[in-house]
Amino acid sequence: MNDDLKLMKETVRDFSTKNIENIALKIEREGIDKDLLKKLAEQGFLGATAPQEYGGAELDNASYRAILEELSSFSPSVGVLVFLYNSIASKLLKKGKAGEYLKEILSGESTLGFGYGEILEGYGNSTETKGSDGRTILKRDVIFPTAKKFIVLDDTGENLILANGKIKGAENKKSLGIRGLGISDVLIETSGAETLGNRSDIVKAIEDSSLEIAAIYLGIIKGSLNKAIDYAKVRTTFDHFLKDYSPVAFSLSSLRAEEELLRSYIYESDADFSGGLSALIFSESLSKRATKQALQTHGGYGYLEDFGVEKFYRDAMTISTMLFRGRRDRKRLSEEVFGTEAGNL
Amino acid sequence: MDFELSDELKDFRKMVREFALSEFTSEVARKRDFEESYPDDLRIKSLQKGIIDFANPWKTMVAIEELCRVDAGLGISVTVPYFGAEVIMLFGNDAQKEKYLSEVNKGKKMMGLAVTEPGGGSDVAANKTEAVKSGNKYILNGSKMFITNGQIADFFVMLARTSKADSTKKHRGMSTFIVESKFKGFSSNKLEGKLGVRATNTAELILNNIEVPEENLIGEEGKGFYYIMTFFNISRVFVAAQAIGVAQGALDRTLEYLKNNAPSGEMQNEHVQFTLSDMATRIEAARLLMYKAASYLFQFKPNPTITSMAKGYASETAVFASEKAMELTGLYGLSGDLERYFRDAKIMEIWEGTSEVEKLIIARMLEKESDSSE
Incomplete structure (x- = not known):
């Protein structure tokens, strides 16, 4: 391991000792708060590999892995969030309003959740139900369900969209893990959503x-x-x-x-x-x-x-x-x- | 040699299963798990329906397995009000049995066993709680940790030191007492944030100059360690039943998913088939070990080697099966009921003597038995 990488690991470790270790239990119980998101953003961790024009740090892969390792050793929830923002969001949110939203999440100003299970497992439409107003659809197993916007599949089950949504029915269930983000059902508003690409784009991003x-x-x-x-x-x-x-x-x-x-x-x-x-x-x-x-x-x-x-x-x-x-x-x-x-x- | 349970027990098993399936719904199990609240309504119902028959150890074992198969948190909650009773049954006097056990038998009172201490774990001989004789009373001071029913039991079978620890024979000088939670100086703090079995009540007990009448001493002074070890040789069979219930339930739910909810062809995949076979084989082996341990024990010929093998192997099997169930069911297991099995299973390798302690017991008995056979 070269000196730069060692220094990077030390930096992340110092950061985590000061800002994560002391609130690790709170993260598990109440979730990652805005204050921590801001700090992660200031350090350049939230957008470690994202392009600078979106507020990213354009770090190399080894540095990115060092950040993931060290953060996860204190709070795996934080590590997973950084992973989702860099390895998925940064690759999908590029054009127009989506690009603007990428800037907002990488600065810690806003938050982004993922209809992850549905996208990866492809159970798409079968578990969706139309809301009573006809505009909302229910998504199961969404990571970070308290976020403001979400990357989910559209009605066809093939295209990815960036949409507004609200957590639903999480009052009596904690997820098994990554409780700092949570996993729960979300009601998605399909109107006004941005189209991002194809379902296979995320599958490929994960496989890479x-x-x-x-x-x-x-x-x-x-x-x-x-x-x-x-x-x-x-x-x-x-x-x-x-x-x-x-x-x-x-x-x-x-x-x-x-x-x-x-x-x-x-x-x-x-x-x-x-x-x-x-x-x-x-x-x-x-x-x-x-x-x-x-x-x-x-x-x-x-x-x-x-x-x-x-x-x-x-x-x-x-x-x-x-x-x-x-x-x-x-x-x-x-x-x-x-x-x-x-x-x- | 007959591997079948009696017809009576088979019928009983069926009845318990029906009770568990109708009462331990996902909704109830999730609620109690989330809230970490004790299901007293189910405890009463299970007594009324004849699910719980503490006087019959075979029935108790079968009930524990069948109840935990549907939900371990609820299953343990309704079968644990009697926890520690064997100490009084075997070593207590008639007055103690009449005053304390009969009430528990009727479901009017709940009891608990208070042995483990903070930082003490399975090392029972390291106990520090003191009981000092003063007139016709004992004055107890100390604390107890991870005590099941700690906040809700009416009384506890409690282990305390009645004479100073001898550095070479630390297990001597300990005695067991019946300590009521309403005795002055008794207090408890609920332990929250357990990984699993969250419907069960767990607490830390603080004992501050508790005055215990001398008639509440169980058996003889100085024999407490022996009584507690005798008790563990009994209770470990019941922990094996809890663990086998969890493992079997994880397999049940995995099969249910593969048949009804999985993408077509899952059942035909050989990786899936081999994993299922492995789960089922281990569960069957654990159950046979438990039956053998129970058979010795319930005929008053306890075999600590087999008992520890049964407890250790069954708890390992619970962890293994719940892990494999998660792997085979993926998101279905993660967002459904199976993740609870995964969290519940792990305690089996810790309580009533960790897996490490079971292994030590087996090794010591092997050494002893090989001496005597020469």
């Missing part, structure tokens, strides 16, 4: 972002293992520190070793093989194992939100469901390996 999603997982792995390793050094049971017991020491240290291998791949590989899919698939599985072990190391305390470790367990599974495309990604990797169609049956 394997190493960036892997960087979010890497942050989750790092954040959860940091907590577990710190805890194992101070917590005693049966007269010894947890770290002195071989099962605890061996499992946490080998997880950390796997984390290191993943990190060197994410920052140093040219990712020719499979375009980063190998890192994505490896990091998805490692994030689940690491967060589970980190929670277990904390025992009963790990089961309470105050200790800030169970959120990683929830978030790893949530991100895996939303961003990682499970069998489809494994099939893509299989086709890379076999050089032909594979894994259909």
